[in-house]
Amino acid sequence: MTNGVVHRVHSPSNPNSGLTPVYETLAVVGATGAVGRIVLQQLETRDFPYKRLKLLASQRSVGQEVVVKGETIKIELLAPGAFEDVDLVIASTPDEVSAEFAPYAVKEGAVVVDESGFWRMDPTVPLIVPEVNPEAIGNHKGIIASPNCSTTQMVVALAPIHKACKIKRVVVSTYQATSGAGLAGNVELMTSTQKVLDGETPSCKTFQYPIGFNLIPQIGSEKFEGYTSEEMKMVYETRKIMGDEDIQVCPTAVRVPVTIGHSESILVETEEPITVEQATELFNQAAGITVVDDLQNRRYPMPRDCDGRDDVFVGRIRRDISGNGNGIAFWCVSDNLRKGAATNAVQIAELLQQSVASA
Numbered sequence: 001m002t003n004g005v006v007h008r009v010h011s012p013s014n015p016n017s018g019l020t021p022v023y024e025t026l027a028v029v030g031a032t033g034a035v036g037r038i039v040l041q042q043l044e045t046r047d048f049p050y051k052r053l054k055l056l057a058s059q060r061s062v063g064q065e066v067v068v069k070g071e072t073i074k075i076e077l078l079a080p081g082a083f084e085d086v087d088l089v090i091a092s093t094p095d096e097v098s099a100e101f102a103p104y105a106v107k108e109g110a111v112v113v114d115e116s117g118f119w120r121m122d123p124t125v126p127l128i129v130p131e132v133n134p135e136a137i138g139n140h141k142g143i144i145a146s147p148n149c150s151t152t153q154m155v156v157a158l159a160p161i162h163k164a165c166k167i168k169r170v171v172v173s174t175y176q177a178t179s180g181a182g183l184a185g186n187v188e189l190m191t192s193t194q195k196v197l198d199g200e201t202p203s204c205k206t207f208q209y210p211i212g213f214n215l216i217p218q219i220g221s222e223k224f225e226g227y228t229s230e231e232m233k234m235v236y237e238t239r240k241i242m243g244d245e246d247i248q249v250c251p252t253a254v255r256v257p258v259t260i261g262h263s264e265s266i267l268v269e270t271e272e273p274i275t276v277e278q279a280t281e282l283f284n285q286a287a288g289i290t291v292v293d294d295l296q297n298r299r300y301p302m303p304r305d306c307d308g309r310d311d312v313f314v315g316r317i318r319r320d321i322s323g324n325g326n327g328i329a330f331w332c333v334s335d336n337l338r339k340g341a342a343t344n345a346v347q348i349a350e351l352l353q354q355s356v357a358s359a
Helices: 034-045 097-105 132-140 149-165 183-197 231-242 276-285 338-357
Strands: 023-029 052-057 067-070 069-076 086-092 109-115 143-145 167-176 222-224 248-255 264-269 289-291 314-321 328-334
Touching: 023 034, 034 067, 034 338, 052 067, 052 069, 069 314, 086 097, 086 338, 097 109, 109 338, 132 338, 149 167, 149 231, 149 264, 149 276, 149 289, 149 314, 149 328, 149 338, 167 231, 222 231, 231 248, 276 289, 276 314, 276 328, 328 338
Parallel strands: 023 052, 023 086, 086 109, 109 143, 167 248, 289 314
Antiparallel strands: 067 069, 167 264, 264 328, 314 328
């Protein structure tokens, strides 16, 4: 997605080709939103198996037509009775909408893969990143949560290091794209930038301050000792996904004038010494990670190169010269609408399909 326009990207491999549907009727909630649109792309590109697709959204989208896998489907109203014939739900909605409607789906017997923040820290709801903690999916009671976008890409990168030499502490600064605030965020970036170029004073509705040619060091509300809600999500979600309450996380979240792609500067302190060569090998061997690291030739991950791609990209891998040899610093970029949201949700659905089929 660039400048608010969704581009179709076809995966070179098809993980679901030829599979028999385990969940016959699939519903996508929030199908017309920024993330919902990419969920539909991923269902088609990855050929996720289903017999019937149902698209649900708010009243303003009802009646719109969407083409998925060559089939024209009309958007239906998200309402309590909309789930009576549904087996699996992928939902991308605000927290309050998920809080209201996810229980209706579960009551009707559906499994819900939820992208909102409402269920993530519920102790009865597994919080899943398939490359990191796929085993936790078996603990669901009808709802499975997908993490915050900034958490997702970070834990994909942290997991191989943690498995090798146990992480004690993480210091992370995020540089988060405007699309993290939805389509309205990208529109405001464009209008704000144009206003500045025209010598006018930009207005702001989605963000606290004009975002054109600016950085805003606050995402979310004040939550704990000067940390914001976005920052504390990274603390709590990382511990839950990694299954380790002892991991210390010090986050700073910043909104930047980039449309797609969250970037993160990460410093990791481990219990045992780790070299740059060891860390690089761990990244290279890990699923879902692409290493782009050649400083001499100016090659490193950048948002413009990661837009529309599903991996987490890692570069600028170097030792922590301020520590005792037990630290690695690196740069991490990922498309926040794909792996940070839509792709992770569809991968969770694939993991469900595999676990049920093999049971």
